[in-house]
Amino acid sequence: xxxxxxxxxxxxxxxxxxxxxxxxxxxxxxxxxxxxxxxxxxxxxxxxxxxxxxxxxxxxxxxxxxxxxxxxxxxxxxxxxxxxxxxxxxxxxxxxxxxxxxxxxxxxxxxxxxxxxxxxxxxxxxxxxxxxxxxxxxxxxxxxxxxxxxxxxxxxxxxxxxxxxxxxxxxxxxxxxxxxxxxxxxxxxxxxxxxxxxxxxxxxxxxxxxxxxxxxxxxxxxxxxxxxxxxxxxxxxxxxxxxxxxxxxxxxxxxxxxxxxxxxxxxxxxxxxxxxxxxxxxxxxxxxxxxxxxxxxxxxxxxxxxxxxxxxxxxxxxxxxxxxxxxxxxxxxxxxxxxxxxxxxxxxxxxxxxxxxxxxxxxxxxxxxxxxxxxxxxxxxxxxxxxxxxxxxxxxxxxxxxxxxxx
Amino acid sequence: xxxxxxxxxxxxxxxxxxxxxxxxxxxxxxxxxxxxxxxxxxxxxxxxxxxxxxxxxxxxxxxxxxxxxxxxxxxxxxxxxxxxxxxxxxxxxxxxxxxxxxxxxxxxxxxxxxxxxxxxxxxxxxxxxxxxxxxxxxxxxxxxxxxxxxxxxxxxxxxxxxxxxxxxxxxxxxxxxxxxxxxxxxxxxxxxxxxxxxxxxxxxxxxxxxxxxxxxxxxxxxxxxxxxxxxxxxxxxxxxxxxxxxxxxxxxxxxxxxxxxxxxxxx
Ligand SMILES: Cc1ncc(COP(=O)(O)O)c(C=O)c1O
Numbered sequence: 208x209x210x211x212x213x214x215x216x217x218x219x220x221x222x223x224x225x226x227x228x229x230x231x232x233x234x235x236x237x238x239x240x241x242x243x244x245x246x247x248x249x250x251x252x253x254x255x256x257x258x259x260x261x262x263x264x265x266x267x268x269x270x271x272x273x274x275x276x277x278x279x280x281x282x283x284x285x286x287x288x289x290x291x292x293x294x295x296x297x298x299x300x301x302x303x304x305x306x307x308x309x310x311x312x313x314x315x316x317x318x319x320x321x322x323x324x325x326x327x328x329x330x331x332x333x334x335x336x337x338x339x340x341x342x343x344x345x346x347x348x349x350x351x352x353x354x355x356x357x358x359x360x361x362x363x364x365x366x367x368x369x370x371x372x373x374x375x376x377x378x379x380x381x382x383x384x385x386x387x388x389x390x391x392x393x394x395x396x397x398x399x400x401x402x403x404x405x406x407x408x409x410x411x412x413x414x415x416x417x418x419x420x421x422x423x424x425x426x427x428x429x430x431x432x433x434x435x436x437x438x439x440x441x442x443x444x445x446x447x448x449x450x451x452x453x454x455x456x457x458x459x460x461x462x463x464x465x466x467x468x469x470x471x472x473x474x475x476x477x478x479x480x481x482x483x484x485x486x487x488x489x490x491x492x493x494x495x496x497x498x499x500x501x502x503x504x505x506x507x508x509x510x511x512x513x514x515x516x517x518x519x520x521x522x523x524x525x526x527x528x529x530x531x532x533x534x535x536x537x538x539x540x541x542x543x544x545x546x547x548x549x550x551x552x553x554x555x556x557x558x559x560x561x562x563x564x565x566x567x568x569x570x571x572x573x574x575x576x577x578x579x580x581x582x583x584x585x586x587x588x589x590x591x592x593x594x595x596x597x598x599x600x601x602x603x604x605x606x607x608x609x610x611x612x613x614x
Numbered sequence: 615x616x617x618x619x620x621x622x623x624x625x626x627x628x629x630x631x632x633x634x635x636x637x638x639x640x641x642x643x644x645x646x647x648x649x650x651x652x653x654x655x656x657x658x659x660x661x662x663x664x665x666x667x668x669x670x671x672x673x674x675x676x677x678x679x680x681x682x683x684x685x686x687x688x689x690x691x692x693x694x695x696x697x698x699x700x701x702x703x704x705x706x707x708x709x710x711x712x713x714x715x716x717x718x719x720x721x722x723x724x725x726x727x728x729x730x731x732x733x734x735x736x737x738x739x740x741x742x743x744x745x746x747x748x749x750x751x752x753x754x755x756x757x758x759x760x761x762x763x764x765x766x767x768x769x770x771x772x773x774x775x776x777x778x779x780x781x782x783x784x785x786x787x788x789x790x791x792x793x794x795x796x797x798x799x800x801x802x803x804x805x806x807x808x809x810x811x812x813x814x815x816x817x818x819x820x821x822x823x824x825x826x827x828x829x830x831x832x833x834x835x836x837x838x839x840x841x842x843x844x845x846x847x848x849x850x851x852x853x854x855x856x857x858x859x860x861x862x863x864x865x866x867x868x869x870x871x872x873x874x875x876x877x878x879x880x881x
Binding site: 227237238239240241243244383389392393397400401499503508510516 | 668669670671672673675679686691692693716717718719720721722742743744745747748765766767768769770771772775790793794795
């Protein structure tokens with residue numbers, strides 16, 4: 208196992224959006240008036256914190272000694288042999304403390320909350336991984352924590368609800384709308400707007416009003432920075448393609464960030480194709496969405512002609528969301544990243560395949576990236592390499608799969 | 615002078631506190647919504663706010679969320695809400711202000727929206743999640759069409775932004791009297807008076823205060839510092855109760871007159 212990456216300080220301030228938080232025409236700040244000043248305060252606090260080497264050093268320390276970074280890169284030789292063609296490598300975010308990349312962002316923002324003098328944190332969660340990561344960071348730093356979660360997601364990720372409770376967080380079920388991630392974000396924002404004086408909103412992906420899309424990407428960029436160094440050490444070259452699943456898009460931007468300036472490296476985001484690309488039965492925003500404003504940001508959104516947000520479906524709760532992070536829309540428009548989708552059935556198959564061939568049960572979200580990489584490998588052919596971001600582990604999904612309920 | 619400006623001029627001349635009423639278009643359906651709008655006007659509402667139903671009303675509390683859901687379930691859209699305004703406009707005297715989230719308006723297209731709203735006889739538009747910084751395009755389209763862009767201000771709004779809103783807003787300025795989402799409350803928020811004072815210091819535009827106002831005592835209290843009080847959830851709740859059987863017109867009429875201090879019955 209080659210795991211030579213030394214832990215380095217985070218690098219902030221590359222590729223900032225414009226002063227109003229736009230990546231090209233995407234992003235911005237579409238919030239109710241009460242949240243404008245809090246969001247601006249957050250922006251100022253974040254820009255201050257990221258210039259402060261003591262803040263970066265404290266985060267680096269936590270990522271190393273608490274999260275267990277760097278997470279390794281593993282060559283999945285048996286998976287590649289069955290797929291046929293390119294060599295496959297996994298960036299093992301599933302091995303990070305709490306079992307997913309979400310902890311990188313949760314710790315960064317929780318440190319910021321403390322720095323801002325906030326005593327209470329609210330968060331939304333879909334799969335429960337961000338909720339668990341936030342509950343963990345709050346336990347560690349002594350912050351009160353309330354997590355909003357759609358009741359449909361609570362049902363399919365019951366284990367994570369229990370984990371959050373054990374970590375001292377309270378979990379509030381959200382019964383509105385589709386009872387999934389989107390509705391949890393609505394409710395978390397309603398809480399924030401009400402309790403804005405002492406409360407920090409710890410958003411879990413590269414979504415929402417500026418500065419969240421930037422801040423969350425920068426906290427996740429540790430993935431790409433490590434992965435690039437590890438990959439080069441292991442394979443002696445850069446990968447031909449980097450593949451990641453895209454819910455809001457934080458694990459994808461985190462790993463893409465390490466390679467975005469390496470023009471020869473293809474960056475591929477994989478959305479949830481669900482049952483079919485038919486309204487209400489998938490979450491592939493780039494396959495069927497249009498530009499719109501949802502929950503504070505302008506990006507690609509699944510909506511009807513009247514501008515109401517459409518229902519979504521995915522076997523994986525973490526990809527089951529109607530909008531995608533604005534920077535993804537921009538990278539796509541620039542032609543720097545490509546986006547595709549994988550169905551529930553393919554993801555499920557990849558989940559099982561990775562267990563059988565590599566002894567790794569991935570999160571169903573991450574299984575989407577694995578499935579696409581297995582499709583791409585024979586296309587690229589031997590001698591080529593694909594780096595997959597294995598964003599999380601699959602323990603939370605075992606019950607869903609055992610009971611045959613596919614979401 | 616715009617219809618909104620005239621209304622507030624009259625209120626000031628008469629020394630009266632204006633009543634701004636909010637309802638969701640198409641709740642519980644377009645037919646009854648038309649009845650509600652006519653009744654509000656007849657009962658003496660000074661400004662009629664028409665909420666555009668949206669799938670993700672993140673600035674609203676449960677009462678208006680449910681109203682939005684009922685309206686959407688009955689098929690309401692931004693387009694059909696504009697048709698509703700066009701239909702009732704000739705029958706009502708009060709100015710009509712649309713209250714919307716950004717996405718339905720952006721999906722229709724700003725120009726298309728402004729031209730249809732103008733034809734329908736809309737007097738003002740207020741966008742919940744389109745802060746001043748994002749509102750240039752809307753303002754540039756609305757003002758020439760004779761539609762007043764109305765901005766919301768909150769206890770968290772800074773001095774600089776209060777001034778910007780005062781410079782860019784038309785018709786009136788809307789003060790959010792408390793932190794939080796829409797909904798009925800037992801009392802007027804402590805910060806309401808301070809906000810009205812800060813607004814008054816930077817503008818001559820009329821000031822309406824809303825969020826949490828649902829009782830004639832609240833209206834009277836707010837009237838001491840502002841030109842008008844906005845009542846939303848209390849009215850929407852009343853409509854929800856009435857549409858389950860009662861006589862909608864009688865109930866809405868009674869509620870408005872009660873708010874205006876003209877009758878003792880209500881709730
Ligand atoms: C393991 C895992 N991967 C991916 C995601 C999707 O989020 P994002 O696209 O922000 O990485 C989630 C979200 O819950 C997750 O738990």
